[in-house]
Amino acid sequence: MADLSRTAAIVGVAESDEIGTVPNKSSLQHHMEAAANALDDAGLSKSDVDGLFTAGYSTYATGDYLGIKPRFTDSTTVGGSSFIIHIAHAIAAINAGWCEVALITHGQAGRSNRAPQPADPSLPTLQYEIPYGFIGQPINYAMGATRYMHQYGEDRTRQALAEIAVSTRKWALMNPKAAMKDPMSFDDYHNSRWIAWPFHLFDCCLVTDAGAAVVVTSAERARSAKKPPVWVLGAAESHDHLGISTMPDLTSTVSRHTGPAALGMAGLTHSDIDLAMIYDSFTYTVLITLEGLGFCGPGEGPDFVAGQRTAPGGDFPMNTSGGGLSYTHPGMYGIFLIIEAVRQLRGECGERQVPDCGISLVNGTGGALSSTGTVVLARD
Amino acid sequence: MTQQPYSKPLPTPQPESDFYWEKTREHELWLRSCNDCNQAYFYPRDLCPDCFSRNTTWVQASGRGTLHTFAIVHRAPTPAFRDDAPFVVAIVDLEEGPRMPTNLVDVEPDPSAIHVGMPVEVVFDDVTEEITLPKFKPAG
Numbered sequence: 001m002a003d004l005s006r007t008a009a010i011v012g013v014a015e016s017d018e019i020g021t022v023p024n025k026s027s028l029q030h031h032m033e034a035a036a037n038a039l040d041d042a043g044l045s046k047s048d049v050d051g052l053f054t055a056g057y058s059t060y061a062t063g064d065y066l067g068i069k070p071r072f073t074d075s076t077t078v079g080g081s082s083f084i085i086h087i088a089h090a091i092a093a094i095n096a097g098w099c100e101v102a103l104i105t106h107g108q109a110g111r112s113n114r115a116p117q118p119a120d121p122s123l124p125t126l127q128y129e130i131p132y133g134f135i136g137q138p139i140n141y142a143m144g145a146t147r148y149m150h151q152y153g154e155d156r157t158r159q160a161l162a163e164i165a166v167s168t169r170k171w172a173l174m175n176p177k178a179a180m181k182d183p184m185s186f187d188d189y190h191n192s193r194w195i196a197w198p199f200h201l202f203d204c205c206l207v208t209d210a211g212a213a214v215v216v217t218s219a220e221r222a223r224s225a226k227k228p229p230v231w232v233l234g235a236a237e238s239h240d241h242l243g244i245s246t247m248p249d250l251t252s253t254v255s256r257h258t259g260p261a262a263l264g265m266a267g268l269t270h271s272d273i274d275l276a277m278i279y280d281s282f283t284y285t286v287l288i289t290l291e292g293l294g295f296c297g298p299g300e301g302p303d304f305v306a307g308q309r310t311a312p313g314g315d316f317p318m319n320t321s322g323g324g325l326s327y328t329h330p331g332m333y334g335i336f337l338i339i340e341a342v343r344q345l346r347g348e349c350g351e352r353q354v355p356d357c358g359i360s361l362v363n364g365t366g367g368a369l370s371s372t373g374t375v376v377l378a379r380d
Numbered sequence: 381m382t383q384q385p386y387s388k389p390l391p392t393p394q395p396e397s398d399f400y401w402e403k404t405r406e407h408e409l410w411l412r413s414c415n416d417c418n419q420a421y422f423y424p425r426d427l428c429p430d431c432f433s434r435n436t437t438w439v440q441a442s443g444r445g446t447l448h449t450f451a452i453v454h455r456a457p458t459p460a461f462r463d464d465a466p467f468v469v470a471i472v473d474l475e476e477g478p479r480m481p482t483n484l485v486d487v488e489p490d491p492s493a494i495h496v497g498m499p500v501e502v503v504f505d506d507v508t509e510e511i512t513l514p515k516f517k518p519a520g
Contacts, residue, residue, distance in 0.1 A: 121392035124423045129481045130389045131513055133469055135457035142451035143471060150449070150496035196469075197452035197491055245471050245481035246423075250449060 005265050008091045009222035009229035010377065012042025013339040016107065016211030019328050020179045023112040023209075027057070028065045030107030030211025030330075035066055038213035043226030044101060049215075051090060051099030054106060055082030056332055062105055072099035078239055079366020080279060083214070083335035084373035088235035090216040100218055107211035110330035125243035137281060138204050140244035140368040142196040145284040147250040149198060152299040158198070160302035161283035162189045165202045165325060167311035168280060172322025174312065174352035179206050180326040203283045205324035205333070212335040214342075230342045231378050233359075234266030239371035247369055253285075255292030255363055255372040262374035263294075268359065270295050273376075275344050275360040276316065277337040280323040285365050293363060293374070317354045320344060334364030334373065345379040386507050387460040399438060400424045404512040407504040409441040411476060422478035443502035444519065445474040450496070452489045472500055472516050486517035 014037030016022075016030040025033075031054070039045060052059045052070035055077040063070060072093045076082055083104055090102035119126055125134070134140060149157045166186055172178035184202065192201040222229035238254040241247045263269065276295070280286045287301040295316075296304040310318035321327045321340035328336060341360040343349050363374045393401040403410040413420040414428035415435040427434055450470040456462040468484040485503065487493055499519035506512045 122394050126389075127391040127394065127397060128423050131391050131507075131511075132481055132483045132515075133388070133453060133457060133461050133464070133467065134481055135389075135461075138455075139451055139453055139457060139469055143449045143469065146451055147449040147496065194452070194454040194466075196454060197466075199451075243481070245479060250471075 002095065004091050004095055005233050005267065006231045007219055008094045008216055009219065009231045010087075010214055010338070010342050011217050011222050011225035011227065011229055012038040012044065012213070012215030013342045014038040014041050014213055015177065015336070015339065019177060019210035020208050021111055022109070025109060025112075025209060027107045027109045027113065028061065030109065030209065031057070031062050031105045032066060032107070034107060034211035034213035035103060035105045038215050039103070041227065042215040044215060048101045049103045051093055051102035053086040053090065053102060053104040055086070056106070056108065068103070070099065072102070078371040080281065080332040080334045081364030081366035081371045081373040082332065084338065084362060084364040084375055085237040087214070087216060087232060087338065087375050088237055088373065091232055091235060094216065094218050100221060102216040103213060104216070104335065105211070105213040106332060106335045108330035108332060109209045110207050111209045123242070129243045129245055134244065137368065138199055139196045141282045141284055142199045143244055144247070144250040144288070144369055145198050148284065148288065151251060152302070156302040157287070160287050160305050161203055162186055163305045163308060164280070164283040164286050164310065165189045167308050167314070168319050168323045168325045170311045171320045171352055172326030175322045175327055178322040178327040179208055180322065199282065202325070205281045205329040206326070208328045208330050210328045210330040210336070212339055214335060214338050228346055228380060230345045231380070232375055233268065233378050234262035234264070234376035235374065236261035236265065237371070237373045239367070241370050242367065244368040250369070251288055252298065253288060253292050253365055253369050253372050255289045255365070255374065258372045258374040259293030259363065262361070262376050266376040268376060272359055273361045274317070274357045275320065275341060275354050276318040277341045277360060277362040278318055279334060279337060279363060279365040280319055280325045281329070281333065281365060283325070285369070286318075289363055289365060289372070292372075293361070312352065320349065320352050320354060332366070334366070337362045337364060338375070341377050345377060388507070389460070390508065390511050396426055397424045401511065404504060404514050405510070407512065409443050409502050409514050410438050411441050411474070411478060412436050413439040420474070420476040420478050422474070422480045439476070442475045445472040445500055445516070447484065447494070447496055447498045447500055448473045448479055450484055450494055452491065468494065470516065483515045484517065485515045
């Protein structure tokens with residue numbers, strides 16, 4: 001395989017103008033605002049863009065709306081991890097000469113959308129899961145957490161989920177863009193209402209309106225960008241099922257493949273990582289992703305996150321934006337993980353800045369724990 | 381007393397699953413099985429997802445299994461499920477090997493009453509004239 005490590009860089013990142021509860025904006029408006037803001041962050045213009053990427057929508061729709069006619073187009077949609085996977089595809093396309101400036105956009109009025117998208121009844125999930133009420137990811141992921149509790153102990157799992165919810169909220173309080181503004185105590189976590197046992201409300205991500213965009217370009221173009229480039233050192237992607245009932249092991253995502261593959265491409269090990277950005281659709285997603293990526297072994301996640309280790313001041317900074325749990329989560333969240341990693345690597349994070357943040361690992365999870373994409377990012 | 385019309389989502393049987401839904405209507409649970417690797421699998425399709433063989437058949441399941449995992453849904457995901465909450469979603473390990481999604485019924489929706497690994501058996505819920513959903517209850 002060609003060595004594509006450090007051959008392309010992220011040069012622009014941005015959210016849409018307003019995120020959170022934004023009833024007066026459509027999903028495509030969020031795409032547009034984020035695209036314009038990210039190109040401005042990169043010091044590039046629409047005419048520079050020749051590669052277009054999105055998920056959920058087709059690039060037909062975003063290209064039409066934005067007035068962009070790409071020579072490389074990619075609408076890979078495998079849930080919230082898609083945008084991290086787009087980074088891998090962008091590197092490949094740039095190195096193949098199929099595009100030079102890749103624009104990845106996302107927009108989702110997850111909270112205020114006027115009509116949900118209809119689903120295809122021939123999908124096995126529609127036939128065999130939905131009639132039983134397997135509707136919405138809290139219910140699907142909760143079944144994963146129950147299985148984990150059975151295998152590794154209910155009390156220590158519960159404590160781990162609480163540690164993750166509480167530590168993530170602490171980071172959110174230092175992010176002005178975060179939806180959640182109030183502190184969360186362990187009691188607040190344990191007393192929050194049941195959504196789908198074993199999940200409390202505070203095990204579950206937010207549902208917001210938000211857009212985001214990322215600009216990736218060649219090493220040569222990156223050198224003349226407005227801000228310091230953030231290099232892509234490693235990238236990997238995979239998926240192993242559609243609905244939760246066909247997940248081979250409900251306690252292990254394909255991060256067990258993408259983590260080692262992305263680190264291997266980067267030529268790095270776990271101890272090199274200064275910042276972990278781990279998709280927190282649910283507290284449980286984080287727990288098993290840390291294990292899958294190899295930061296700890298199967299069943300060791302509860303010990304790994306104990307004692308607020310992932311909180312501000314802890315020795316394993318994680319999800320410093322406040323995550324999907326407390327910052328924003330419009331339905332597919334992965335692109336927001338990249339934005340925070342880039343800002344941390346540029347040193348733009350003010351109060352929540354991780355000192356000496358040189359290397360970040362970003363892992364997205366999509367669907368019903370179905371797909372993951374991992375990238376390893378670094379500053380110069 | 382007039383029965384409320386069934387408002388929860390229904391499966392739309394597909395060409396490869398008509399037989400499955402015909403059999404559930406007769407209160408039988410049938411699985412697809414691979415003639416080459418002798419493994420039953422779920423959901424029904426014309427290809428063994430393990431060995432990629434298209435030499436497959438239908439076999440009748442015993443209806444017995446164990447609980448692989450579950451969750452107790454307190455917040456109904458759509459208005460149609462409001463009267464049911466709290467209810468139990470579950471994945472069952474069938475005696476023949478495959479796992480299938482279902483509901484656990486005839487049980488208190490309480491984590492102290494439900495245990496991963498508990499034996500369960502199929503029951504058939506005739507939700508409409510056309511559709512019967514196989515569900516599971518604790519084995520007697």
